[in-house]
Amino acid sequence: MQNGQSKNPRQLDAIQKNLQVDDAINIQFTSGTTGAPKGATLSHKNILNNAMFTGLAQNFKDSDKLCVPVPLYHCFGMVMGILAGVLHGTCIVLASEKFNPAAVLEAVQQEKCTAVYGVPTMFIAMLDHPDFDTFDLTSLRTGVMAGAPCPIEVMKRVIADMNMSEVTIGYGMTETSPISFQTSKDDPLDKRVSTVGRIHPHVEVKIIDEQGNTTKRGIKGELCTRGYSVMKGYWNDEDKTCDAIDADGWMHTGDLAVIDDQDYCDIVGRVKDMLIRGGENIFPREIEDFLFTHPDIAEAQVFGVNSEKYGEEVCAWIRLSPNANLSEGDVKAFCKEQISHFKIPRFIRFVDDFPMTVTGKVKKNVMRDMMNKELQSQSSSS
Secondary structure: HHHHHHHHHHHHHHHHOOOOOOOOOEEEEEEOOOOOOOOOEEEEEHHHHHHHHHHHOOOOOOEEEEEOOOOOOHHHHHHHHHHHHHHHEEEEEOOOOOOOOOHHHHHHHHHHOOOOOOOOOHHHHOOOOOOOOOOOOOOOOOOEEEEOOOHHHHHHHHHHHHOOOEEEEEEEHHHOEEEEEEEOOOOHHHHHHHHHOEEOOOEEEEEEOOOOOEEEOOEEEEEEEEEOOOOOOOOOOOOHHHHHHHHOOOOEEEEEEEEOOOOOOEEEEEEEOOEEEOOOOOHHHHHHHHHHHOOEEEEEEEEEEEEEEEEEEEEEEEEOHHHOOHHHHHHHHHHHHOOHHOOOOOEEEEEOOEEEEOOOEEEEHHHHHHHHHHHHHHHOOO
């Protein structure tokens, strides 16, 4: 505090006069879940406004305490965490140098935090911690789950078991500073757990088909957003910038979504994640949400692997709940007559963890490569 006060205010004024709201202030690298990370160049206007609206959606006040276990060099921690805290006068609590579920739970209890952030895998790790029931989390009320598809069953557990009655789901991407959609505490429970909410203030949205035409309500297509939050471009990469942002300023997210008559958005998958088995379009998110309903399944990740007969086959990597014991046959029997036969995973692997980015996102591209090599090796040996 003393160091901050020692600077000459005139010096600060001189610096501020040379800054413009649209100046680049941050080069934020994407997570690289589907390829090499790209440097999204963001402006003062991008990140400060997004931080403001993200905090408003959680009704942040100077009496709140926000626990931020996500990396501070990522948009989630930097914009939605630190900047939102500064703008709303909210106390920021940093539980540990890197994510540790026990440290987060201890910090929430000790500091009486009112909010906590995390990607779904972080919340799952906290909920599944063996000492979870010993922590007092009654001070919690809100927070954000974002960064990856949020399973409905996990959201229900967060609300019920972590006392986060006003928790929100946020959707966006590094290129949009990051949040575009967010749920509200006033939304009906079914919308709060099954959608990513409504579009943020001062942001436009449309859903387009494969020909680029805007679809009608309820029709699935690629989600596009436009407004103050869209990045200036990818650092030193004009070609990739033009691929992502069209001539009219629309950011093409690569996410498949549906918007209903009440403006709620449901993210159904990634364009790149969609797999085609024998001519049938399959969206992994739908299968993952179904697998999550099994009481013995803690996490499930679904993706496509190569198939000479069908083009692609459905593969599922599953992490079981503590002390659970399931076989491949058990999983397939659970799926039978509950989901379409062509969506039932052909290949199932039980794993202790998933390959992750440093920001807590699952790297499906790595999983897909590993499985294709394994299946190719098995085929060659047989």
